[in-house]
Amino acid sequence: MKPTPIALALLLAPLSVRAAEPFEAFLTKHCVRCHGAEKEKGTLRVDQLSRDFKAGMDAQRWGEVVEKINSGEMPPKNEPKPTQDEIAAFVSAIDTRIKEGRAARMAARPAVAHYRLSRKEYQNTVYDLLGVRYDPTKPGELNEDTRWHGFERIGSELSLSPSHVDRYYRAAGLVLDRAFPTAAGEARKVRKTAAELRYNGGKDQQAALDRFGITRPLRHLLYPGNVHHALSPNWFGKTGPEHSGLYKLRLQASGIRPRGGQPAHLSIGKRTGEETVDGLVEFDVTAPEDKPQVFEFEVFLEMPASLDFCVVATDVVDRRAGAAFRNALNSGSYVFTHSSETRLLTPNAPQMFDDKGNGLFSTVILDWIEWEGPIVTAAEKALRKDLLPPEDATPEVVAAHLKRFAERAWRRPVKTEELTGFLNAVAAERKAGEKIADAFRVALAGVLTSRHFIYLVEGSPAVRDRLNESELASRLSYFLWSSMPDAGLLAAAAGGTLKGDGLKREVDRLLSDSKGDRFIDDFTRQWLQLHRVGMFPPDQKLYPNYDAWLETSLRSEPVEYVREMFSKNLPIDQLLDSDWTTANARLCDFYGLPEPKSGGFQRVPLKPEHHRGGLLTMGAVLGLTSDGTRHRPVHRGVWVSEVIFGKTPPPPPANVSAIEPNPPESPKATLRQKIEAHRNNVNCAACHAKIDPLGIAWDNYDAVGQWRTREKVAKGTGEDPLLDPSGVLPDGRPFKDSVQFKRLLLDDRDKFLHAFVEHLCTYALRRVLTVDDREAVSAIVEEAKKGKAGLKDVVRIVALSDLVGKR
Structure with a gap:
C-alpha cells in the first residue's frame, strides 16, 4: 500500500x-x-x-x-x-x-533598562537625600503618574515628556531652596489657652465665672459649621508661625457626641467651603469632657499660611443655622466650662445642649493649642552637613564634594569624569563672581535633574543577566522603602557583601526599619486600586451619612489592616477573611462596631452579625467598584478577578447596551435580575459566567459598603426586592452568600498566594510579568508554602528571590 x-x-x-x-x-x-x-x-x-x-x-x-x-x-x-x-x-x-x-x-532585550521614579518615590528620595519635605502632587508640581491596573511604577508606562522635564527643573530648584534657605526662621513656641483665644483674653468671661463661683477653666466650643482660623492674628499676633517649614501642633481637646450621632471630628487645613476644609490634619475626638486628650502632629506649613479649624459631622438633630445663632455662640456673653454647669445655660445654650446638658451636635471642646517651629530635625541636619564646600575650596575639593553627593543621589559609584560638565559650570559661576554656595548649587541642580537621579538605571552595553550590587541595592530599597538606599545598604553593595547571608541581613534590616511603612502604604494602595475610592462621589440624597472624613477613613482601613498583618506577620489567608479589622471611631459608627476607647485606627474584634472580615467586605473595596448611586456586581467581579486571582477579564464587546433603570410601571427588580437578562446576549454570556459570581456574592453591600437585605429600587411597583447573593463559581462549586464565598476562596488559597506573589513581583520589578517569569514565580510560591505564609515572610521571600536579583 x-x-x-x-x-x-x-x-x-x-x-x-x-x-x-x-x-x-x-x-x-x-x-x-x-x-x-x-x-x-x-x-x-x-x-x-x-x-x-x-x-x-x-x-x-x-x-x-x-x-x-x-x-x-x-x-x-x-x-x-x-x-x-x-x-x-x-x-x-x-x-x-x-x-x-x-x-x-x-x-533580545535592550542592554539598559530605565525605570522613572514615581511621584511618591521622588518625594521620599529627596527627603532621604536632603531632608527636604516636598509634595509633588500639589498643583503645578510633577505630572501625575500613569497607572497600569493600579500600579504607578511600571517603567513602560512612565514616559518623559517636555512638560515633565520642565517640572523636574522647577522641583529641583524648590528642593534646593528648602535645603539651603537664605533666611532660616528661628524655632519658637506659641501657646494659647481657651481663655486667651477669646477677645481681651477672656477677662469678661472669667469675671462671669468668678461671680458664679465656678472654678473650672474657660473652654472653647467648636461646633459643626463654626470655622475658626487656626493661625488667626487675633490668636497668635506677630509671635505666630512666620517661616515655611515643619511645625509641631499640639492641642488638648475633648468631644461631645449627641445620642445616636457621630463622634466629633476636627479638620485643620485650608477652607474649601463654608463647612469643609482640605485637611492637613484630621482626627476624631472621642475623649470625654472630664478626660480631655492631648493630640500632637507634625505638619509642613508654607508661609504665609491660612489654616482653619472645622468640626465635621452629620448629626441626628437638625443643626440651627443663621447668623443670630452663630453670633450668639461666639459672643462675649457666651460662657462655657462644662455641660454640667447648668448655671451657665443662658437662653442661647439650649441650642447647643438640652436641659440635661446633653449635646445636640458633635462638638469639639478646645482647652489650649500650641505651635512650635519651624523645626529641623537632627537627622535632616546630618544629611546636609558638609554638603556645600567651603568658600576657599580648591577645584579638587569641589569635585570631591560633588562626587560624594552624586554617588548618594545616583545610588552607585560615580567616576569624576561623569561630573565634568557640572564642575565646569561651577568654575564658570565662580569666575563670574558668584559665591561658592551659589555656584555649587548649579551643580547640585544638575545632579538632581540627571537621568541617573530621575531614573533607576539597570544594565550596561555589556549585557548582564543579573543586577550588579548597586542596582540590586536600589531595587531592594525602592521595593521595601519606596526610596533610595541608605548608607548601610550602599556600603554593603560597595563592599560586595550583598549576597548570601549578607543579603539576608540587609533585607531583614530593611523590613524592620520604620521606612517599611512606606511599602505598606504604597503597595496596598496600588495593589487594591484605592485611588478609585471616591472617583464617583456617592449621591448625598441616597447616602446622606457619607462625608469626606468617612471617605478618608474608608481609604485608610485596608492600609492599616495590612500594616497590622505585616507587623504581626499574620497568615495571608487573613487578607481574605478574619474575625477582626482595623477601624477608627468614624468607621465603627459607620459599620456599627463597638467604638474604640481612643482615637485613631486600632484593632477591633468582629462578630458574625457585623458582616465584616478581610479586605473584601471593607467599604473602600466595595465603594471603588460602585458608581455613586448603586453597587455594580460586574465591576466587583472584575476587581476580584484582577486583585485576588490576578486574572484580567477581556473588555466587553462593542455596542453592548447598558443596563437601564427600573421602569416606573414594572415590578421592582434587583440589579442581579437585570444582569441575568443581559447575559442572554450570546456575546456576553461566556465572560459573565466567569465574572458575575465573583461580584454577586457581595450584593448585600450597597454602593458605599453598608449591609442591607433588600435592594433599594427608586422606581417600579411593589416593595423593594430581597437580595440574592448566591451563585455558582465557574468550576461548579455553589455558594449561598459572601460567607460561603470567602470559604471557597480560602479553599483556593494556593491560587490566591500565587496571584499575590505575582502582584508583589510586579511591584518589585517595576514591569509586567511575562511567560518567562512563571517558573521563578512558582519557585517563590513553593518556598512560601513551606512555612506559615505570613505576610512579612512572603515579602521577604520575594525580596531574596532569584527573580528580584535578575534583570
Whole structure:
C-alpha cells in the first residue's frame, strides 16, 4: 500500500516538523473552530499566532492558551473534550517551545533598562537625600503618574515628556531652596489657652465665672459649621508661625457626641467651603469632657499660611443655622466650662445642649493649642552637613564634594569624569563672581535633574543577566522603602557583601526599619486600586451619612489592616477573611462596631452579625467598584478577578447596551435580575459566567459598603426586592452568600498566594510579568508554602528571590 502524499511528506520531513504534528493537530481538532478564521472568540486567532518562539512575539499568548487548557476552561463545556493524554502532550509541546525560546527572548532585550521614579518615590528620595519635605502632587508640581491596573511604577508606562522635564527643573530648584534657605526662621513656641483665644483674653468671661463661683477653666466650643482660623492674628499676633517649614501642633481637646450621632471630628487645613476644609490634619475626638486628650502632629506649613479649624459631622438633630445663632455662640456673653454647669445655660445654650446638658451636635471642646517651629530635625541636619564646600575650596575639593553627593543621589559609584560638565559650570559661576554656595548649587541642580537621579538605571552595553550590587541595592530599597538606599545598604553593595547571608541581613534590616511603612502604604494602595475610592462621589440624597472624613477613613482601613498583618506577620489567608479589622471611631459608627476607647485606627474584634472580615467586605473595596448611586456586581467581579486571582477579564464587546433603570410601571427588580437578562446576549454570556459570581456574592453591600437585605429600587411597583447573593463559581462549586464565598476562596488559597506573589513581583520589578517569569514565580510560591505564609515572610521571600536579583 502506497503512502499518501501527506504521509510521505511527513516521513521525509525533518524530525522537528514531524514532532510538531500532534501540536498542530490538537489546535485543529479543539481550538481553530472557535479561534480561527470563521470565528474569533476573545480576540484570539490560534491559526495566526506566531510559531517562532525565539522571536517571542506571541509567547505570552501561548502561555495563556496553556493556562486555559490546564484549568479546564478550554475547550468550553459544549465542545468535545480532549483526553488527558492529548492535553498532556499538547501542554508539554508548548512548554518545551517556550523554554527553548527563552534564552533568545532574554538576549533580545535592550542592554539598559530605565525605570522613572514615581511621584511618591521622588518625594521620599529627596527627603532621604536632603531632608527636604516636598509634595509633588500639589498643583503645578510633577505630572501625575500613569497607572497600569493600579500600579504607578511600571517603567513602560512612565514616559518623559517636555512638560515633565520642565517640572523636574522647577522641583529641583524648590528642593534646593528648602535645603539651603537664605533666611532660616528661628524655632519658637506659641501657646494659647481657651481663655486667651477669646477677645481681651477672656477677662469678661472669667469675671462671669468668678461671680458664679465656678472654678473650672474657660473652654472653647467648636461646633459643626463654626470655622475658626487656626493661625488667626487675633490668636497668635506677630509671635505666630512666620517661616515655611515643619511645625509641631499640639492641642488638648475633648468631644461631645449627641445620642445616636457621630463622634466629633476636627479638620485643620485650608477652607474649601463654608463647612469643609482640605485637611492637613484630621482626627476624631472621642475623649470625654472630664478626660480631655492631648493630640500632637507634625505638619509642613508654607508661609504665609491660612489654616482653619472645622468640626465635621452629620448629626441626628437638625443643626440651627443663621447668623443670630452663630453670633450668639461666639459672643462675649457666651460662657462655657462644662455641660454640667447648668448655671451657665443662658437662653442661647439650649441650642447647643438640652436641659440635661446633653449635646445636640458633635462638638469639639478646645482647652489650649500650641505651635512650635519651624523645626529641623537632627537627622535632616546630618544629611546636609558638609554638603556645600567651603568658600576657599580648591577645584579638587569641589569635585570631591560633588562626587560624594552624586554617588548618594545616583545610588552607585560615580567616576569624576561623569561630573565634568557640572564642575565646569561651577568654575564658570565662580569666575563670574558668584559665591561658592551659589555656584555649587548649579551643580547640585544638575545632579538632581540627571537621568541617573530621575531614573533607576539597570544594565550596561555589556549585557548582564543579573543586577550588579548597586542596582540590586536600589531595587531592594525602592521595593521595601519606596526610596533610595541608605548608607548601610550602599556600603554593603560597595563592599560586595550583598549576597548570601549578607543579603539576608540587609533585607531583614530593611523590613524592620520604620521606612517599611512606606511599602505598606504604597503597595496596598496600588495593589487594591484605592485611588478609585471616591472617583464617583456617592449621591448625598441616597447616602446622606457619607462625608469626606468617612471617605478618608474608608481609604485608610485596608492600609492599616495590612500594616497590622505585616507587623504581626499574620497568615495571608487573613487578607481574605478574619474575625477582626482595623477601624477608627468614624468607621465603627459607620459599620456599627463597638467604638474604640481612643482615637485613631486600632484593632477591633468582629462578630458574625457585623458582616465584616478581610479586605473584601471593607467599604473602600466595595465603594471603588460602585458608581455613586448603586453597587455594580460586574465591576466587583472584575476587581476580584484582577486583585485576588490576578486574572484580567477581556473588555466587553462593542455596542453592548447598558443596563437601564427600573421602569416606573414594572415590578421592582434587583440589579442581579437585570444582569441575568443581559447575559442572554450570546456575546456576553461566556465572560459573565466567569465574572458575575465573583461580584454577586457581595450584593448585600450597597454602593458605599453598608449591609442591607433588600435592594433599594427608586422606581417600579411593589416593595423593594430581597437580595440574592448566591451563585455558582465557574468550576461548579455553589455558594449561598459572601460567607460561603470567602470559604471557597480560602479553599483556593494556593491560587490566591500565587496571584499575590505575582502582584508583589510586579511591584518589585517595576514591569509586567511575562511567560518567562512563571517558573521563578512558582519557585517563590513553593518556598512560601513551606512555612506559615505570613505576610512579612512572603515579602521577604520575594525580596531574596532569584527573580528580584535578575534583570
